[in-house]
Amino acid sequence: MLCCGFLDIAEAPAQTPADSGALDAVLKKMDAAASGFRAIQADFEWDQYEKVIDEVDGVQTGTIYYRRAGKDIEMKADIKMDGSSLQTLKQEPKYVLFRGGKIQMYQPKIDQITEYDLGKNSSDFESYLVLGFGGSGQDLLKGFEVTYVGPEKIDGVATGELQLVPRSERLRNNFKQIFLWIDLERGISLQQKFVQPQGDSRLAKYSSIRTKEKLPDDIFRLKTTSKTQTVSPRG
Numbered sequence: 001m002l003c004c005g006f007l008d009i010a011e012a013p014a015q016t017p018a019d020s021g022a023l024d025a026v027l028k029k030m031d032a033a034a035s036g037f038r039a040i041q042a043d044f045e046w047d048q049y050e051k052v053i054d055e056v057d058g059v060q061t062g063t064i065y066y067r068r069a070g071k072d073i074e075m076k077a078d079i080k081m082d083g084s085s086l087q088t089l090k091q092e093p094k095y096v097l098f099r100g101g102k103i104q105m106y107q108p109k110i111d112q113i114t115e116y117d118l119g120k121n122s123s124d125f126e127s128y129l130v131l132g133f134g135g136s137g138q139d140l141l142k143g144f145e146v147t148y149v150g151p152e153k154i155d156g157v158a159t160g161e162l163q164l165v166p167r168s169e170r171l172r173n174n175f176k177q178i179f180l181w182i183d184l185e186r187g188i189s190l191q192q193k194f195v196q197p198q199g200d201s202r203l204a205k206y207s208s209i210r211t212k213e214k215l216p217d218d219i220f221r222l223k224t225t226s227k228t229q230t231v232s233p234r235g
Contacts, residue, residue, distance in 0.1 A: 015147060023148035026160040026182050027137025033187030034136035039067035040188070042209040044077070049201045059083050064206075066133050067215050074099045075129050076220050095222055098129065106222045113222065113230040124171060131164075132180050132189020143167060144178070154181050154190045155207065173197065186211075 015023075041063065048058035062080040066073060075098040082092035095106040101122035105114045118125055127135075127143055140146055140162075149161035164178040174196070181191040188211075192204040 019148045019150075022151075022160060023146065023162070026148070026162065026184065026187075027140065027146075029184060029187030030132070030135070030137035030140065030182060031187075034134055034139075037068060037134040037211075039065070039212040039215040040133055040209065041065050041212060041215065042206040044207075045205045047203045047205075049203065065215055065219050066129070067220070068134060069099075073126055073130050073134055074220050097220065097222055098125070099220060104222060106224060106228070111225055111228050113224065113228060115230055115232045117232070124174075127171075128175075128178075128194075131178065131192060132182060140164070143171075149179070151184075152181060157190060158184045159190055160184055 044060075044062060044064050046058075046060045050058075060079050060082050062078045064078075065076045068074075075096075077096040079092070079094040079096065081090065082094065083090055093108055095108075097104045097106075101118050103116045103118065103125070106112070107114075131140070144164040144166055147163040147165075149163050152159055152161050159181040162180045162182060164180065166172045166175065166178075175194050176197045177195040179191075179193040179195075180189050182188065183190050186209075188209060190206055190209070193201055194204075195201045
């Protein structure tokens with residue numbers, strides 16, 4: 001049972017003047033990182049916690065890429081390993097692309113693309129994408145109530161932990177809280193936790209983060225075959 005570290009989230013402590021100063025410093029670091037953001041690449045581990053069984057019930061690892069395309073952000077995730085728990089993690093390549101207001105997931109094993117047209121919800125999805133990767137501190141304040149939780153070291157790196165509560169009730173229906181661990185030197189996210197209203201959560205851990213001036217266009221394309229089928233679920 002992988003339950004430790006995924007206990008119910010307590011309310012954030014009341015903010016002191018020192019906390020307010022620390023929050024301001026973290027947000028300014030994010031502003032600086034956002035102003036120079038072009039592209040970024042990182043390895044990831046995504047752990048999905050299911051509250052009803054009190055354990056991590058899904059683990060995915062791979063490499064993720066972001067780049068700024070005009071005013072938009074594009075994202076590609078190459079999922080290399082997938083499993084129902086750390087004990088059963090197996091090679092299961094999948095590729096997820098967010099581009100042009102659509103999410104496409106390509107599964108080579110069945111040679112199929114599942115495509116979701118986000119429509120008017122595209123900007124909501126992008127607001128989650130840029131949390132700690134290209135998003136500024138000032139934009140964070142516009143969309144969320146932001147609280148400074150405290151300092152914490154992630155793999156030896158000094159970070160500031162932030163708690164985010166979406167200002168929009170519609171967005172709170174997706175995530176009641178989001179936690180970011182921001183690298184105090186680089187102003188980017190090393191770890192994120194998304195908590196759903198029912199208590200399930202996803203912990204995203206990033207390593208080997210490389211900021212880049214440019215990433216090849218090929219990265220942001222799905223390498224399909226002539227027989228690849230595309231399906232578009234409704235609802």
